Amino acid sequence: MRALERTYHGAPAAAGPLLFLKGTRRAALGEWVVIRTPGEPDRRGQVIDVGEAATVVQVLEETIGLAPRRADVTLTGEVAQVVVGRDLLGRALNGMGQPIDGLPPPFGEALRPIVGAPMNPVRRIPPSDFIETGISAIDGMNTLVRGQKLPVFSGPGLPGLELAGRIVEGARAPRGEPFAVIFVGLGITAREAHAFLDRFEKSGAIERSVLYLNETRDPAIERLLAPRIALAQAEFLAFEAGIHVLVVIADIAHYCEALREIANAREEIPGRRGYPGYMYTDLASIYERAGILEGRAGSVTQIPILTMPDDDITHPVPDLTGYITEGQIVLSRELHRRGVFPPVDVLPSLSRLMNAGIGEGRTFAEHREWANQLYASYTQGRDARLMAAIVGEAGLQPADRRALAFAQRFEDEFVNQGAERRTLEATAAIGWALLDALPREDLVRITEATWLRREAARARPVDPAAPAAPVAVPAPAGG
Amino acid sequence: MTCAEVVRVVGALAEARPLPGAALYELVRVGERGLLGEVVRVTGDVATIQVYEDTTGLRLGEPVEATGRPLMIELGPGLLGAVIDGVGRPLASIAGAMGDFIAPGARAPTLDPSRRWSFEPHLAVGARVAAGDVLGVVQETPGVAHHVLVPPGCAGVLAEVRAGALTVAEPCALLEDGTALRLAHAWPVRTPRPSARRIPPGRPFVTGQRVLDLLFPVAEGGSVAVPGGFGTGKTIVEQSLAKYADADVVVYIGCGERGNEMAEVLAEFPRLVDPRTGRSIMERTVLVVNTSNMPVAAREASLYVGVTIAEFYRDMGYRVALMADSTSRWAEALREVGSRLQEMPGEEGYPTYLGNRLGKLFERAGRVEALGAPRRTGALTIVSAISPPGGDLSEPVTQAALRVAGALWALDPALAHQRHFPAIDWETSYSLYDEATAPWFAAEVAADWAEVRRELMTLLQQERELREIASLVGPDALQDRERLLLECARALRELVLAQSAFDPNDASSSPAKTYRLARLGRDMYREGAEALRRGVPYERLELGAARRALAAARDAADPGTGAVAATVAGAGAAPAAVGASAGGNGARAAERPTGKGVPHAGA
CATH class of the missing domain: 2.40.30.20 (Elongation Factor Tu (Ef-tu); domain 3)
Structure with a gap:
């Protein structure tokens, strides 16, 4: 050469x-x-x-x-090529892949071009393996699966990075399969970089992680390379070393600004809001590097974090991202102000691959209708909240009043979980508890069979004096 | 054609010199790896080329070779079930040659050159043939007979006809002048295939989606634009149509979309059964796949490749549906290439010829009488998803599409957030085919189809106005009649218009079932209003029971059997005036469950 x-x-x-x-x-x-x-x-x-x-x-x-x-x-x-390998795990590198942890440069196992080739769609396997993040609003309502790309749409001052940190710490690979995290910080401040490094070290997550940190003070162009360098490493770990890799990239808004800056320097014709017309294609060349390949053990899952300028979801950065990724987790300023963590607004949030990852044998059998009902009741409650602001709560129909109360509890008890890490079982139980407070007529998405099963389950522990023998339980009416 | 070489590379564009004889849209091979490209501009002896493959690593001085022909696609048996990229190469062949990742420079024929097809001639030696005549038949898949056509521009007297096992490259007939006719022929993708004449639309393109068939029907041979922001369910609509719509052949173009989504299609379609043939729907489907991270220029070509294949099956006399997901990515590819060519941009940076190109593409839809004998009619329906930035329908691609499309199925983010799918916004959407298709629905489903449709549209319109008032004065201030209207409209929205793509009983709805549900919804309101008029208080109305009846009718299996007819007749029996005709038509609808499976060809 x-x-x-x-x-x-x-x-x-x-x-x-x-x-x-x-x-x-x-x-x-x-x-x-x-x-x-x-x-x-x-x-x-x-x-x-x-x-x-x-x-x-x-x-x-x-x-x-x-x-x-x-x-x-x-x-x-x-x-352009970059060193990749399993010995990069546990290392903190800059956006160009050079060490910033005071250790010598990693030796690596191979050199890989940083611009990855597209996966052949006929060789992809549709993602369907549930990843438990420990976050109810994600696991229950917008389930993440392996090989998916599910971004977090944050706003200035909203805890998008914090949520990412929680997911990184809380994510579990089922059956103890090999699992690694790659964190890419793009244009993050020294404070954020430090906080993240600290967090990774304290939680021990650093051992199974590679950090690529491009700070605000680093050149903008490095931002264009850092995610690609990180993804070259992710692809190596996943498809050659058989590891399930979760890639967190924060913040895509900084990436897009760098892209715009370079396009401008090249005197290219600007598109919407000055961003280049090829930004969709460019972002796709990052996001599409998530997936699973036939006959290869590992997987690449991506959680990009982006800040919506002025909370505007129609801004080109979230807009183009949403067109490429398989859903989005949207954070709400209102919930954040009320102290809800994580402040996920489940209504505009979506996981496109959820359906493939839930149900019997994956999460729980009634997951679909359970989630549908939570959505339906919460939607009704949010509408009722708007209405109540005008006509007062007393002016609402009884069903709307119930939905209003439901929406409040849903936000406070289900979405809000503070520092707790919830198992899927805990998430499911909280959801059912909220639904149990509603009469049958409000539960239009719950099938009769499920309802009867729930009735029977609830009837059993009602009488604490009853002996364990099943014969002592009176059959519920219609059961 | 001697030793032209690369003199510039930027993005997907390359310049080569000297290529003084190059023609616009001529196909060229660029560089040592032979990347596919098309000439888009000639200036003196410099040709500007849009390259369909990744140009990374392409060097100054690498050779460029002109081929003397435009970008063509091989048309013949073996297309059904195929998965090809934007320029017609089977992705499986690329994987075979390159592995799991796509590297540039692959050469792979669209049709398997070694596969033998059993050719059954319909014409004998001495017959005079002209363009479009059916030479004979190959059973391409169990459900689709492939009519081998005399290629456009070809005519003469048959000097030899060969029956039996042939590959696509072997002659199946010879003309007296020595011209060989084969099972396959190539066609330039940017040129529409000719037909004898266009026929005005009449029969609806039955989608199996209630909100579409009932409120915004599209005629076979029509075109429809489906704009929607991200997360509004465009892709689910396109995929549902590809799965359940009543069409003989479906061409699905994943243009600049997600790789995982295509993987899902590839995993799911072979498992889905076409109720008309009992075989996998893959056997009636051609997939053109160019995901968002595959080269951008090939994205531009993919729509032309797809529409040419669709026209080819139309010419055999089939009813073909083309799903393009999404046309916006095609337009963006135009913009990207145009911008690199330093063209003066129009609106939002799109080239000024966007409307013109898009119009020509949409106009390749149509119902036609095909060229040649025997007489046959075919239809090509185009359903084009559009991804408007920020969900704003005033953007150039949506507006350009609306100038030519006969219908608009607008997707609404508010509905999608409520998980109301398909999230078709009934206030914005429209169809210009409602008049043209009404006679078919009246004859084949129910005489009062149009009337029920109109009443439901009115109900939805009134609901919207009422909801505005209710949000100001509170629901308690409403009259009983208005509360009834709100409740009935809610039932209509939730139980009739919404449809679950994941529920096997609800994913597709036959016209008979759609009518039955619409009718039940209409009657719920009519009968409730009548009861109120008789003095029954609102609280005493049995709306819960009516809702449950609707839900039960929705959840019932939809086999298109006698049971469906009986229920339709039963519903029709209640109001005496329309009962008889609705019952009669219900029976007729049942005889033809989801439309006919046999094309006109050869009839």
């Missing part, structure tokens, strides 16, 4: 993060570039436009002080 390496002395122009070259024979799109200037550390870059007239290199480090005339630019003849 080194045979293709060639060095040019002096570049004709530089602007922002871009360096322009002339007369580069055999330059390749995506080629890795090293830029050396006397008295300064080496910079790296990537070819993003090749042409006879000009070849454009995107410089990955800060370009302050870069004098193009004095630079020696080496085209390496290779596309």
